[in-house]
Amino acid sequence: MLPFLQPLRRRLPVLFATVLAVAVAGLCTIAYLDMRTVLLAAARERAASAAQRISAALDESGARVRREVERVASDSITRAVLARPLAASTIEGFRDTFAREHARAAQVVAIGVFARDGRALLAADSAHGVTSEWLAAAEGEAAGWLPPGARSVGPIELVPGGAQYDITVPVLGASARDTVGFLVVTRQLTSPSNAL
Numbered sequence: 001m002l003p004f005l006q007p008l009r010r011r012l013p014v015l016f017a018t019v020l021a022v023a024v025a026g027l028c029t030i031a032y033l034d035m036r037t038v039l040l041a042a043a044r045e046r047a048a049s050a051a052q053r054i055s056a057a058l059d060e061s062g063a064r065v066r067r068e069v070e071r072v073a074s075d076s077i078t079r080a081v082l083a084r085p086l087a088a089s090t091i092e093g094f095r096d097t098f099a100r101e102h103a104r105a106a107q108v109v110a111i112g113v114f115a116r117d118g119r120a121l122l123a124a125d126s127a128h129g130v131t132s133e134w135l136a137a138a139e140g141e142a143a144g145w146l147p148p149g150a151r152s153v154g155p156i157e158l159v160p161g162g163a164q165y166d167i168t169v170p171v172l173g174a175s176a177r178d179t180v181g182f183l184v185v186t187r188q189l190t191s192p193s194n195a196l
Contacts, residue, residue, distance in 0.1 A: 068101075068105070069183065070169050072111070072185065073169045073170070073172075077090070079171065081113040081121055082115065082180050094122055108186070110185070110186035112124075113171070114183075116180065152167075154167070154168065162189060163188070165189070166187075167185045
């Protein structure tokens, strides 16, 4: 017998079951889309909140790091490097300054003093732990580097074993407006697991 000729009592349950299945599937789809929208909005809100907290922490950390670098730039040894970069007392004092800064913050992996024209005068590097390499009189890797005219934080660069960035601050002379050179501090980025 053809389906359209079947008695109504057989076709009616099938029709109700089909309508009910379509209605349930439609409601489930609508509920899924609503739930997805709500979850995405909550995730965006959490991400924005986390980004604000991270931004505030980075601003605070950046200001602290800048103050530390400016303190080293105003140190008498840094000024002595600009005046007499190859004097034994200057080199010894600069080595002590680097050791002190590295002990204070293990992320400090190098410091260098540059003349206003960009010549590398003296630098210390601690990428190999306790050893230090000295660059002097524009013969180092950074010779010819032209520093910017103001304070700056360089881009993050990938290096073997991690990432690092440079912080450049001017070394001021007797007058607070007179820039006599530049101090560059290279800091390594560390993950929370490496900081322990």
